[in-house]
Structures are given as structure tokens and as C-alpha cells.
Amino acid sequence: AWCQAAAQKFTGGIGSKLCGKFVPLFDYFSLFSSFKTTKRRAALNKQPDAPHLLPALDGDLKTLNFLQEVVDILLAYIVESFDRSTKVIDFHYPNELLQRNNWELSDEPETLDDILISCRATLKYAIKTAHPRYFNQLSTGLDMVGLAADWLTSTANTNMFTYEVAPVFVLLEYVTLKKMREIIGWENGRGDGIFSPGGAISNMYAMLLARYKMFPEVKEKGMSSVPKLVAFTSEHSHFSIKKGAAALGIGTESVICIKADERGKMIPSDLERRIVEAKQKGYVPFFVSATAGTTVYGAFDPLIAISDICKKYGIWMHVDGAWGGSLLMSRKHRWKLNGVERANSMTWNPHKMMAVPLQCSALLVREEGLMQSCNQMHACYLFQQDKHYDLSYDTGDKALQCGRHVDIFKLWLMWRAKGTIGFEAQIDKCLELSEYLYNKIKDREGYEMVFDGKPQHTNVCFWYLPPGLRYVEDKVEKMKRLHKVAPTIKARMMEYGTTMVSYQPQGDKVNFFRMVISNPAATFEDIDFLIEEIERLGQDL
Template structure:
């Protein structure tokens, strides 16, 4: 198994990773399948730290100034969880204000970076989001990349949810600028429809996974094996032993092809637009904003509340209607 089957799965992984790197506009780079988007985001944070402070791997956090991670206030909770797990601490995550559609305000990002530096702290990474959990918002990647370039910060994009738009010629502009990211998370078990779990971490830096994680254990990763030792991905991963998550995606992608997956993404966004339009025209439903993605945010206003003054008390009562279990005729 070790010498014959394992390299075949690794070859599949290399093929799919390179395919996804190409879709993201990253002509070269590296990647690895991870047990979920939260772990993939943790990879991004760790590589950002190791890139900025390579001595961390040997010396630990005590050798570093206070590090800060900037992420929008709509970012996934895994950023704080990852900060805690990796030793940054949850307080190291600095929330950046968003506009009414849930997109990071780059003016606020710049202000926060200046504030961090003025306190003698070190900004090390900006986490942008492509497809936020609640509103389905896409942060302005080009503008964020400009700021990251100016301040020499690692740019990680959490596109666990929204990464599938890269399959669509019609909608990939939602992630315009992704080719400038240092790393990204993409979960095919979401909109692509792969079986859970199936998450990929991608980075433009071909050697950073190895530099950040390798310990060179010669009793496992001998350089004189009878096959190409680049198939030994265990040393560049956090885990070593991993499930063959690539197999389910490789088989699905082979069976459906690029065009079918593109049609599925386009159809999902078309259905979201249709539903939003129906809600806007249906009594009792109030669309809160036109969807940017497939997330539909709305209120259902029961007949007894439709002609009342919409003050804070009204909103409090309305927020409880979805939790009520009552018989409706």
C-alpha cells in the first residue's frame, strides 16, 4: 500500500490542487486537502506567521512582538478559533467594520492597521471573506490586496463558501483579485456538492507548507525511496496521516466535468435571484437586501404586526416569530 496505492492518491491530489490553483489564477503554488474549512483557515494563519517571522518555528511566540490578525466583523468564527489554537489568542483578531451589505470597508482596514502599528503591535495577516456565512458577502479583494502590498501583509481569503464562483464565467468576477491572494480556503463540499468533508487549502508560495510544518523525520520520509518522494505530503501537513478526501472530488469532477459544475453554480445563483424577486412581490415577506450570492435575507411579518409602528420593541417581537411553534391555518 505504501509504495503503490498511496502515490496514486497523491497524484490525484496534485492534479486537483493544480486545477484549483489555475481556477484561482495562481499559475504556480501548492495546496493540501484539510479536514474542514476551519483547519484550512488555520493553515493560512500559520503560514502568514511563518512567512513574516520564520524564526517562530524554532523559537515560538516568546520571540515575537504582539501579533495581530485583521478580519471583517462578518468573518467566520474559525478565525478566532484558529487564533486561539495557534497561540495568537482571540484578542489578536481585530474586527474590521463592514458596509450595509456585509463587505469589509477598506478605509476601516487601513485605519486599523495604522492603529495597530501605533501601539507597537505587528499586523501579520488580513483575512478577507468571499461568501460570508450570513449575508453571502464578497469582500473587495483588489482593494484589500493593494493595502496588503503596501504594508507587506499576508492576504488569506476564506472562500470556503464562495469559492465555487471561480467555476463560473458569469459570476467569477465576485472574486476579482483572488489571483493576488497569498492563500485561500475552498470547500468543495459546499456549493460544488462533494461529500463532506472536502476542503482545500491553496497558496501561491510553493515552499511555504513545507517550510512551516516539515520536521524532516527520516524514519518516515527517507530521500532514497523507490518512488518520487514529492508524493510524501505528510511532512508538509499538520497531520501526517490523512483521509483520501481528494478521491470523492476527483471522481465527481471527472463524471460531471467543468461545464456541469459551472451550470450548477449558475443555476444556484439564478434560483436565489428568482426567490428574492418572489419574496419582494409577496405580501408578508420583506427582502432585507438584494442578494450578492445565494444567501436570501428576509423577514416574515405576520398579519398581526403589519400595520404597527416598527420601533425597537416591534423588531424584538418580530425576531421571535421564527422560533414560535404555533398552528397556522
């Protein structure tokens, strides 16, 4: 079976060569493996309950057998995920899926065999986000080194708040954040930063720091001690900017949305106009969030012009590069973030374009020490001041969280395995695929682009007009019917399980497909398949 898989997966006869070398060994090992599997299952059945696993006395063999079974399940799922002949999703409606398996929790423990059945069932109905034809989200793909790092991280099972409990991980975070700041363009990589649970939290951190920088008394006295604050962001920005304002007590009404052009880029003149207008009303502008790679259009705001305005009015400039920040790794595409080095802070999500396993989001801050003074609470049971090592490596007090997951090792280990040039090649390939898709459909019958011109990122936004809709003259009726096309085709994609791509409306525009490519496994043939599948599933609409 391994030889057959190798012959299919490896090109240039490599699979056959591997088989030639290993078949004699497989003849021997197949007998051993069969014996080992039988022994393993027998061991599981003899003592079926989880309490017999480590740390139970003499639980090492039981644990080894159980974990080997789990690894077998995971490896089979991984291989299947990259097989184009398999479904991306085995879709069932929520009520149906609830009834297909017993998902309820019980007072009595299940047997280990039942636990393994639950593992298989969970993966059976999971979305294969590593599948080469999964395009639904900004985070796709599965990197093998990143996966191995995630397994190691969970095995270490430690917390990132102090050097004493996470010495290697804390140092790796220090090294990696410094490298990321160098890539942004901050001199000698100076500054600060932290890995947080997603881009939304990173953006909120930036807003928190901006408020503290302007009004440090807010930390102790609260919002009643400061004047009416206002923040600014593009009308195409991520919802997390408003969500952060709500969480920090600033209020969503205090986030002023700036007009974007037809490509989705913030219009600097409108930003300045709204800043002046807010000041005339007695409000205090304290935060501007520019976007490098908007969620829908993939637009890059003009950072140089925005930074000039922020400097003029003394406002903190943040760059939400959760989606587009990784283009800094590409010599071909990093110009799209020109001016980012002038920002006060930046959000960068390696779990998107760099395909690091979820989650992996960094906030980078230009001013060193600001995060510490903003967030520290001096908990003496964690951050004792008389420890015997350099206390600057106790990073937990600059975070809002106490318990903080180790997200750094996945990125660090992948960077070691790929090098910067490996990430660059991966990112360039995804952008090449998006341009290929754009060129294939821009003049193809039945397709209409949402905006003119080549995509700025890997986002390709388009409508598909089925044959029965192309010649409808009543514009209102046409738009009403077109609004239903993308959701219907998407539902059929999921029911057939062949592929997944997202859709949404935008402003006054009816539902359109938003194709994004971040999956390193995707190829030109997968793009061709997507086009053909959309047409197949939508031809009767």
C-alpha cells in the same frame, strides 16, 4: 416497484420505455432475487456474529451477504431522500430519541441482524440532506458519483501521508490542486496546497503560514520569540479566524474586526485605518483574511482594494472562499472574486457549492515549498530520504495531521463525470434559484429584506411578518415579537418534517431567515413550497 419508481422519476416517457425493456427480465429476476434474499438472510441467521465476517476463514460468503443487505438499506434511503412526499426529518427531542432505541455499547457482540437494525434506525432519524427541500446548511445535496467515490475511498482505507501507501490518491490530489490554482489565476497553476478537514482548518493553515513567513523562528522558539502580532478580518467573517488565532497562541484579542457596509462587504478604508493604528501601537500586522461569500449575507469583500492595502504594508492576504470560492467555476459569476489571484492563500470548500460529499476542503498557497518548511518534522519512520521514488510526492510532512483522510477522490471523480461545465451549470442554477426567491418575496406582503438589492450569492436574508405583527406600531414591541417568529417557524418545520431553513440574528438585527441554496436537486417549485410553508406555519403568530 422499480418500474413505478422509474415512471415517476423519469420524464418524457423514459420510465415507461425502461419498464417495457426490463419487465420480461424482472419476471425472471424477481424469482431469483426472492430466492437470493431468502438465502442471504438464512446465511445471516445461521452465523449471527460479526467475527464470522472477513477476515475470518471462509467468511467471504457471509461478508457478501451482509454487505448486500447494507447496500439494500442504503439504496432505499437514497431513493427516499429525493422523494418530496417524504419528510426531511423525523424529529424527536434528544431524551426521547435516546429512549426510542438502544444506543448503548455492550461487552458482548450483537448479531448481524441487530447490526442491520441499527443501520436502519440510524438512517430513519438522520436528516435527509439530499432532500430537495433541505436548505438548512451551506452543504446540501447528494451526488451519486461523489457517493460512489466515497464508498471506494472507504474500501481502499488508506492514509494520505506518503506515495507508497496512497499512490493514486496522492497523484490525484496533485493534479486537482494544480487545476484549482490555475482557476484561481496563478501562473501555470504553480504553488502548493492540501486537502484538510474543513474550512476552519484550512483558514488556520493560512494563518500558520503567514506567521511562519514573517517570523520563521516561531516554529522552534514559539510566540515568545516574536513581537505582538495582529490579524484583520471582516466583522462578518467566519468565526474560524478567531478560533485559529486562539489555537495558534496568537489570541482572539489580536484579531481586529473591520467594519462592513450594509451588504456585508469589508470597508477597505477602515482596514487601512486599523492597520496604521495597530502599527502606531507597536503591533505587527501579519495577516488579512478577506471573505469571498460570507456565511450569513453571502457577501464578497473587495479583493482588489484589499490586496492593494496588503501589498502596501507587506501583509499576507488570505481569501476565505470556503462558501463563495466555487463561483470561480462560473464564467457568469467569477467576477465577484476579481483580485483573488493576488492573494497569498485561499480556502475553497468543494463540499459546499460544488456538492461534493462531506468533507472536502482545500487550502491553496501561492508560494511553493512554504508548507513543507513550515510544518515538516522529518519523521524518519515515514519520510525516509533514501526511498526509490520522487520524495516530493510524500505530502504528509507538510500537513499538521499525520493520519489524513482521502478527501480528493470524491472531487476528482465528480469533476471527471461532470466536467468543469457541469459544475458551472450546477452553480449557475443555484444562483438563479436564489434570485427567483428574492424576486418572489421582495415586494410580497409580509416579507421584509434584511438588506437592499439582489443577493450576491445564494444567501437570501429576510424577515417574515405574520399578519398579527404587520401593523404593530410600537417598534420595540414589534422587534421583540419578530425576534421569536423565525425560531418558532423553524421549530414547526422540523416537527412537521416538511423543510428546513436556517435563521440567526446579525449585529443589532433580530432573528431573520437565511435561505441558502446549494442543493442541485432544488427547483423553482421547491422555492414556491418554502414560501407557502413559511406562511402556513407562521400565520397564527
